[in-house]
Amino acid sequence: MERLIVGTEKGGYLLTKGRRSWDVEGPAFPGWKVSAFGKAPDGTFLAGLGSNWFGASVHRSTDYRNWQQVENGPRYPEESGLKLNQIWVFHTTGDRIYAGVDQAGLFYSDDQGLSWEPVPALNEYPGRADWQPGFGGLAAHHILSAGDRLWVGISAVGVFRSEDGGKTFERRDRGVMAVGDPDADPESVEPGRCVHGLVSDPKDPDRIWRQDHSGVYRSTDGGDNWERIEEGLPAAFGFPIGRNHETGSLFVAPLTADENRVPIDGHLAVYRSQDDGKSWHQSGRGWPDGGQFNGVLRNAMAVDSQGGIAVGTTGGSIFVSDDDGDNWGQISISLPRILAVEAA
Numbered sequence: 417m418e419r420l421i422v423g424t425e426k427g428g429y430l431l432t433k434g435r436r437s438w439d440v441e442g443p444a445f446p447g448w449k450v451s452a453f454g455k456a457p458d459g460t461f462l463a464g465l466g467s468n469w470f471g472a473s474v475h476r477s478t479d480y481r482n483w484q485q486v487e488n489g490p491r492y493p494e495e496s497g498l499k500l501n502q503i504w505v506f507h508t509t510g511d512r513i514y515a516g517v518d519q520a521g522l523f524y525s526d527d528q529g530l531s532w533e534p535v536p537a538l539n540e541y542p543g544r545a546d547w548q549p550g551f552g553g554l555a556a557h558h559i560l561s562a563g564d565r566l567w568v569g570i571s572a573v574g575v576f577r578s579e580d581g582g583k584t585f586e587r588r589d590r591g592v593m594a595v596g597d598p599d600a601d602p603e604s605v606e607p608g609r610c611v612h613g614l615v616s617d618p619k620d621p622d623r624i625w626r627q628d629h630s631g632v633y634r635s636t637d638g639g640d641n642w643e644r645i646e647e648g649l650p651a652a653f654g655f656p657i658g659r660n661h662e663t664g665s666l667f668v669a670p671l672t673a674d675e676n677r678v679p680i681d682g683h684l685a686v687y688r689s690q691d692d693g694k695s696w697h698q699s700g701r702g703w704p705d706g707g708q709f710n711g712v713l714r715n716a717m718a719v720d721s722q723g724g725i726a727v728g729t730t731g732g733s734i735f736v737s738d739d740d741g742d743n744w745g746q747i748s749i750s751l752p753r754i755l756a757v758e759a760a
Contacts, residue, residue, distance in 0.1 A: 417724035423450030423756035454506025464503025507559035516556030562621035572610035588639030658719035684708035702744030728754030
């Protein structure tokens, strides 16, 4: 990775790798929460912003430096009673861009992100009144696609799948333990499955890996059924999950527990699986010996297929690897609380 774009609680930053250190530009959007980045079909860059006072907005740029706000951004109709608090994710498939938001919902754009329309099948899903937010809100934060198929992860509800380009959706959480209720029926389709992260294999989209509130899971049938895959992990709780689609390596960032969201015994590290999730081991060398009590949030891990990985912490630190997680280094910078990291 030669450049990173980083979203924080207080603005966005562009990091460029030099011969001996990283150059830092920013902040863009000073004082604003920058929680999502994406790219339109024509290559235009997108940023999702949020404010406790002014709500959420979408901005566009051609160079990561000069941004213009979209006038017709995602918004719920006033009569819906829903509030758009934050843009959580952009996902581009073909000529369409999707945006997942809080309060949980889905919007799409067919004009490079200049205007946005709602996806009623999810935004008006039956039983929506029973959905409950997680600690970070009621968030539609991960989107996967393969042709007309869509998967959307919502906290703290579960995974939804569409077979018809978003015209209809159904829950897909069989085998996943409900939050706070280990005795709940794993076959149930009631809300309460709190997915934190999703990643799939582009060559076989039915293979999906999931970091959940209750653990790490894998599906080989498009989400119809899930199995736990946690052998070797020091803890099952965590937020992001990433995959190098060239090597197949999987990455998670374990935290102690729901009620103690810090690295285990102060040892921050990313864990890697090189056997499809069957077993996990600490990823490589270069991690601090201890004294690290900041976690990694769900959108603060970026993985590319050239061996590049970057993770940002809630304490503003960034760790990077250029060799599929064999060796890690820390960028000499301290940013505000990091919400999103992407390869630029």
